[in-house]
Amino acid sequence: MKVSIKRTGVLPSADVLVLGYFADMKPNDHPWWSTFPTPIRHLIRTRLGQPDLRMDWGNSYVLRSPTGRVKGALLLGLGKWPEWTGRRGRLLARHMVSLARQHRWRSMIMPIIHRRGVEVDETTIEQRTISYAMADYEFHRWRTAPPGGWPSVDRLTFLARETKPGWEAAIRRGFMIGQSINASRDLANTPGGKMTPTMLAAEARRVAKEARLTVKILSQPQMKRLGMGAILGVARGSSEEPKFIILEYHGGRKIQPPLAIIGKGVTFDSGGLNLKPEPAMSDMHLDMSGGAAAIGAMTAMAKLKLPLNAVALVPAVENMPSGSGYRPGDLLHSLSGKVIEIANTDAEGRVILADAITYAQKFFKPRMIVDVATLTGAAVVALGQRAIVMFTNRGDFEAEGRAIGETSGDYVWPLPMWEEYDSEVKGTFGDVANASKTRYGGAINGAKFLQQFVDPHTPWVHLDIAPTMTSIEGDYLTKGATGTGVRWLVELARRVADSRFKV
Numbered sequence: 023m024k025v026s027i028k029r030t031g032v033l034p035s036a037d038v039l040v041l042g043y044f045a046d047m048k049p050n051d052h053p054w055w056s057t058f059p060t061p062i063r064h065l066i067r068t069r070l071g072q073p074d075l076r077m078d079w080g081n082s083y084v085l086r087s088p089t090g091r092v093k094g095a096l097l098l099g100l101g102k103w104p105e106w107t108g109r110r111g112r113l114l115a116r117h118m119v120s121l122a123r124q125h126r127w128r129s130m131i132m133p134i135i136h137r138r139g140v141e142v143d144e145t146t147i148e149q150r151t152i153s154y155a156m157a158d159y160e161f162h163r164w165r166t167a168p169p170g171g172w173p174s175v176d177r178l179t180f181l182a183r184e185t186k187p188g189w190e191a192a193i194r195r196g197f198m199i200g201q202s203i204n205a206s207r208d209l210a211n212t213p214g215g216k217m218t219p220t221m222l223a224a225e226a227r228r229v230a231k232e233a234r235l236t237v238k239i240l241s242q243p244q245m246k247r248l249g250m251g252a253i254l255g256v257a258r259g260s261s262e263e264p265k266f267i268i269l270e271y272h273g274g275r276k277i278q279p280p281l282a283i284i285g286k287g288v289t290f291d292s293g294g295l296n297l298k299p300e301p302a303m304s305d306m307h308l309d310m311s312g313g314a315a316a317i318g319a320m321t322a323m324a325k326l327k328l329p330l331n332a333v334a335l336v337p338a339v340e341n342m343p344s345g346s347g348y349r350p351g352d353l354l355h356s357l358s359g360k361v362i363e364i365a366n367t368d369a370e371g372r373v374i375l376a377d378a379i380t381y382a383q384k385f386f387k388p389r390m391i392v393d394v395a396t397l398t399g400a401a402v403v404a405l406g407q408r409a410i411v412m413f414t415n416r417g418d419f420e421a422e423g424r425a426i427g428e429t430s431g432d433y434v435w436p437l438p439m440w441e442e443y444d445s446e447v448k449g450t451f452g453d454v455a456n457a458s459k460t461r462y463g464g465a466i467n468g469a470k471f472l473q474q475f476v477d478p479h480t481p482w483v484h485l486d487i488a489p490t491m492t493s494i495e496g497d498y499l500t501k502g503a504t505g506t507g508v509r510w511l512v513e514l515a516r517r518v519a520d521s522r523f524k525v
């Protein structure tokens with residue numbers, strides 16, 4: 023897909039002309055009205071405002087009217103102007119592309135409309151471009167193409183009477199981020215049998231080479247020597263060897279401590295001996311979405327050449343039941359020295375993250391740690407499927423984290439981390455229990471477990487991305503992984519890099 027903004031006063035040719043209308047606009051209120059082909063003008067004039075053509079938010083109409091330059095028009099209802107938000111802007115962008123895919127339009131033109139002195143800014147252009155790229159993605163690597171090939175939009179051209187010099191660069195940046203998101207979705211969508219820890223490590227190596235990141239992969243014997251008993255314990259039930267993936271990006275001064283991003287890399291989560299019941303197991307090849315997001319964010323940072331240092335750590339394991347698997351009641355000796363008591367083998371994510379957090383602190387002395395993980399079903403219960411649950415050991419990050427969510431489109435919402443919750447993860451025979459005895463507050467308990475391994479002086483954010491792991495209706499994304507977390511991490515990295523976010 024190629025996105026561009028063209029400075030012109032006339033309509034070039036394309037499969038479809040996309041026209042946004044706010045609910046209160048009359049046909050000729052559209053600033054490009056005089057350029058519309060006559061049959062389209064006629065259709066809009068006779069039907070706009072009729073019950074079958076109302077420009078309420080989310081409505082869309084296809085007006086077929088072949089003329090020389092365009093095959094038809096797509097009318098998009100923008101709703102009431104005062105209710106317009108950037109959130110709607112993202113959805114509109116995806117809706118447009120998803121309609122184009124349905125109708126197999128390959129080229130679209132859209133004249134830009136802006137209202138009452140509202141400037142088109144670079145952030146918006148970048149954000150929209152990310153949405154276009156996300157909406158044009160489909161995971162079809164192992165499916166036979168339909169007749170006519172996979173639908174995809176080749177050209178998306180915006181028309182403006184004036185353009186600004188920064189706009190092209192904003193589109194390029196949006197595209198870089200969009201591609202990193204889609205690459206992360208590819209990793210996640212690949213089923214467990216084709217994305218084992220070994221294969222994920224190989225993919226990380228390939229991606230790292232392309233983006234010029236330093237890569238190091240720890241093997242099982244190396245992890246044994248270091249004493250990473252938590253990761254090794256979870257991996258024991260699988261015949262697939264665990265891997266510990268480390269990617270480094272150097273964009274800052276040499277001595278500057280890195281931002282550490284830790285991603286849960288469970289390539290398949292069966293639950294282990296606490297086997298998941300059907301249908302809970304069905305999407306569990308996506309349980310490495312956090313790891314995929316960490317890798318995606320690193321490549322985006324490198325492509326954007328952000329001036330900071332960052333390291334991604336992805337513990338990659340498969341959680342399987344077997345005679346050699348770890349058991350409920352087992353005591354695992356983690357890298358931190360703390361003994362983890364296994365209350366439930368299905369709470370495996372936090373166990374592998376414990377060693378990764380310790381490793382990050384021990385070997386990188388990071389300025390900040392962010393972990394990204396499809397950690398709990400309870401997070402989905404708490405917020406539904408529209409927001410990432412955020413936890414932090416620095417209360418003042420909550421507002422900042424939410425702001426990063428609004429700017430980036432990876433919406434997050436905080437839950438509390440009060441010390442009263444600490445008792446939920448106290449062990450009986452070990453130091454820390456990986457699951458609470460109560461059925462309540464599961465997302466908080468998961469975060470509390472992780473916090474036991476975080477040095478209290480290190481700023482830390484935990485993103486439970488289980489809620490947004492898969493696309494839902496109204497997202498205008500194809501089925502499967504959403505690439506959740508990448509946008510949030512990239513926006514965080516930007517703010518850390520230019521000291522808007524002080525750590």
Ligand code: BES
Nearest residue numbers: 366368369371396397398399400457488
């Ligand atoms: N990977 C799952 C969490 C999950 C569930 C992610 C649904 C996405 C969608 C995680 O490893 C898990 O199984 N968590 C348990 C924890 C419990 C045993 C304390 C859960 O949420 O039930």
Ligand code: MN
Nearest residue numbers: 291368369370
């Ligand atoms: Mn699990």
Ligand code: ZN
Nearest residue numbers: 288291309371
């Ligand atoms: Zn899991």
